[in-house]
Amino acid sequence: MPWTRKHLLTLEELSLAEIDQIHATAAAFKRTLSRSVKKVPVLRGKTIVNLFLEPSTRTRMAFDMAAKRLSADVISLDGSSSSTSKGETLRDTAQNIQALQADMIVIRHAAAGSPLYLSRILNIPVINAGDGAHEHPTQGLLDTFTMKEHLGSLKGRKVVILGDILFSRVARSNIHALTKLGAAVTLVGPSTLVPHWFTDLGVKVSHDLKSALADAEVVMLLRIQHERQASSHFPSLGEYTSMFGLNKTRASWLNPKAIIMHPGPINRGVEIDSELADGERSVILEQVTNGIAVRMAALYLCLGGQPENVYAGADPR
Amino acid sequence: MPSLWIKNARVIDLAAKRNAVGDVFIADGKFVASLSAAAKKSARKIDAAGLVACPGLVDIHVHFREPGQTHKETIATGSRAAAAGGFTTVVCMPNTAPVADNAGTIQFINDATRRDAVVKVLPTGCITVGQKGAALAPFGSLKRAGVVALTDDGDCVQSNELMRRACEYAKMFDLPIMDHCQDASLTQGAVMNEGSVSTRLGLRGWPHAAEDIIVARDVILSEYTGAHLHLQHISSRYSVGIIRRAKTRGVKITAEATPHHLAFTDDELGTYDTNFKMNPPLRTAADRRAIIAGLRDGTLDCISTDHAPHTDYEKDKEFDYAPNGILGLETALAVSLDVLVRQNKFKLAHVVDLMTRQPARILGLPAGSLSAGAAADLCLFDPAEKWRYDAKAGFSKSSNSPWHGQTLTGRVKTTFVDGRIVFNDGRIV
Numbered sequence: 001m002p003w004t005r006k007h008l009l010t011l012e013e014l015s016l017a018e019i020d021q022i023h024a025t026a027a028a029f030k031r032t033l034s035r036s037v038k039k040v041p042v043l044r045g046k047t048i049v050n051l052f053l054e055p056s057t058r059t060r061m062a063f064d065m066a067a068k069r070l071s072a073d074v075i076s077l078d079g080s081s082s083s084t085s086k087g088e089t090l091r092d093t094a095q096n097i098q099a100l101q102a103d104m105i106v107i108r109h110a111a112a113g114s115p116l117y118l119s120r121i122l123n124i125p126v127i128n129a130g131d132g133a134h135e136h137p138t139q140g141l142l143d144t145f146t147m148k149e150h151l152g153s154l155k156g157r158k159v160v161i162l163g164d165i166l167f168s169r170v171a172r173s174n175i176h177a178l179t180k181l182g183a184a185v186t187l188v189g190p191s192t193l194v195p196h197w198f199t200d201l202g203v204k205v206s207h208d209l210k211s212a213l214a215d216a217e218v219v220m221l222l223r224i225q226h227e228r229q230a231s232s233h234f235p236s237l238g239e240y241t242s243m244f245g246l247n248k249t250r251a252s253w254l255n256p257k258a259i260i261m262h263p264g265p266i267n268r269g270v271e272i273d274s275e276l277a278d279g280e281r282s283v284i285l286e287q288v289t290n291g292i293a294v295r296m297a298a299l300y301l302c303l304g305g306q307p308e309n310v311y312a313g314a315d316p317r
Numbered sequence: 318m319p320s321l322w323i324k325n326a327r328v329i330d331l332a333a334k335r336n337a338v339g340d341v342f343i344a345d346g347k348f349v350a351s352l353s354a355a356a357k358k359s360a361r362k363i364d365a366a367g368l369v370a371c372p373g374l375v376d377i378h379v380h381f382r383e384p385g386q387t388h389k390e391t392i393a394t395g396s397r398a399a400a401a402g403g404f405t406t407v408v409c410m411p412n413t414a415p416v417a418d419n420a421g422t423i424q425f426i427n428d429a430t431r432r433d434a435v436v437k438v439l440p441t442g443c444i445t446v447g448q449k450g451a452a453l454a455p456f457g458s459l460k461r462a463g464v465v466a467l468t469d470d471g472d473c474v475q476s477n478e479l480m481r482r483a484c485e486y487a488k489m490f491d492l493p494i495m496d497h498c499q500d501a502s503l504t505q506g507a508v509m510n511e512g513s514v515s516t517r518l519g520l521r522g523w524p525h526a527a528e529d530i531i532v533a534r535d536v537i538l539s540e541y542t543g544a545h546l547h548l549q550h551i552s553s554r555y556s557v558g559i560i561r562r563a564k565t566r567g568v569k570i571t572a573e574a575t576p577h578h579l580a581f582t583d584d585e586l587g588t589y590d591t592n593f594k595m596n597p598p599l600r601t602a603a604d605r606r607a608i609i610a611g612l613r614d615g616t617l618d619c620i621s622t623d624h625a626p627h628t629d630y631e632k633d634k635e636f637d638y639a640p641n642g643i644l645g646l647e648t649a650l651a652v653s654l655d656v657l658v659r660q661n662k663f664k665l666a667h668v669v670d671l672m673t674r675q676p677a678r679i680l681g682l683p684a685g686s687l688s689a690g691a692a693a694d695l696c697l698f699d700p701a702e703k704w705r706y707d708a709k710a711g712f713s714k715s716s717n718s719p720w721h722g723q724t725l726t727g728r729v730k731t732t733f734v735d736g737r738i739v740f741n742d743g744r745i746v
Contacts, residue, residue, distance in 0.1 A: 134519030
């Protein structure tokens, strides 16, 4: 089945087959990451603009890295250096980038739905690198990619997402990907941050950490996003940690082979104990590495590449 | 001006207990019971067979943006949109720039109306100075300048003490208070209904509880002070219930529903289309059903549009940043007929009543009747005609409508104000 999508906006709209295609493509690209010459020539002559209107370290660097590994030219703009700070609209900024002959825009934006909005204005592909509390599709793809590397098929696997779900685009993208991949997902956190409406997305909601973690094979921690919350969602970080922080005792409730994930940035001592973050069950840094491969796949496919050509394209020898 | 003889129309006016095929006579700008034989001979005759003749529609909730936001709408363009929609009397909200919290601004609006309007445009004044919710506006001089009601529009008065005093003071002037019921502390940053859809879309939710709390407060204050409070654009099924119980006790409150809350739910927001962004937001199917039921049993008194023009470039933004509000005047009748008559089996006369006599009664306006002696404000419409609504070709200065491009059923043919045709067959006359 050929890849036909021009934009990568949400995981909600992707089929299971499309998720598998991206994962397969990412796996092929991942093999190139360990070579001494890491660059592959598949996007030579293409220009990708990373338009990051909200702060980001990991995602932006991974997109930069991915584009460079594919031999694309890449330009990164952030909110404070772009004209949006002078009052230019997103439409005008994006149309200017297109007029500058960019071949693709990767956008990070505080407003949910803005990548979809751009995709309707522009002729070039748009990749969503996180839109408000809506979706972060490449993060969901790299997280499920990492889970598959450790667990194989995710069908029936018990996955717990723990923390601030309400404001998390990472949670939403993972929910869509995991439910399509057949995982049994439970969301856990304070009742103010895990509203019951999430059950309409085909997942369980729990506020009881012990029963939720029992025998889980994956626990994904999410950062408490102080910057998005009104002050009334929970009493204090201290209380959060005492109720929901992952520590050694609580980690012992997990399946013995369980992996611990976190999309970063981590707040050590808040949602996760330092020794767990650095421990042998933690795959947090693998997620970061896989983030390059998955984003290479997303850029490559949305710029017209096909999954079956990756190997030939990626490794001419 | 020759007399007018509108023949063979289906005449609907529940005030005059008319709901049958018949004739309507107009002389000297007023409805008359009949014309003399001589006058009949010289009268201009309009064959309205197949059309409904009803009182000119009344909308007690529009935004005409003048003064100060005339890039969105003016009294000239807004009143033309009203005429095209069959409306002959509209009541403007005071959230202009500057806000209408003083007699001078009301005078400005009245001057512009006299100069530019093709229908009757009536102003409201603010409850508080600057619409800031801190100190009472001068109700007495606002009343002398001609306001028909008081409201802080989208800036619902948050202080219960101030609202209580506003109720007491407004009662002295026999001025109703119109309230946009919204507890601001519950809706910080909110852009759509809070629920399953907002959760999926990652948009900040506006819980119906924020409306319900203020509706309940207003019921309590109306009962306590005896003031008439009119609750605007009810969107929540719980609010409908609160109002229903209050009315059973005889509390002096009235309430309205908009065509968009009748027609749509928050499911429409899946593509982040800002033409579905308004305040209060579209809610769930259960809320929509409750609003329809509220109109059916009289819990909700009338239909109002909350006609809220914004330019393309203002609406063409990220969903979070686009302003609230949509156009309503040119589509209200067709949408109401569709939802209420065709989908929910309301009687045609009932829907006409909800758009004429009932809104006029709420504010005590001399409108909404075909009775002899009343101003000859009339709407002729074809309840069956299908037409394609092109918001960009409409009469409003803006085109922010969720019905743009849709085929609607039920079309206004002719609008009369004081016996004069102001709109006919797609054109302002």
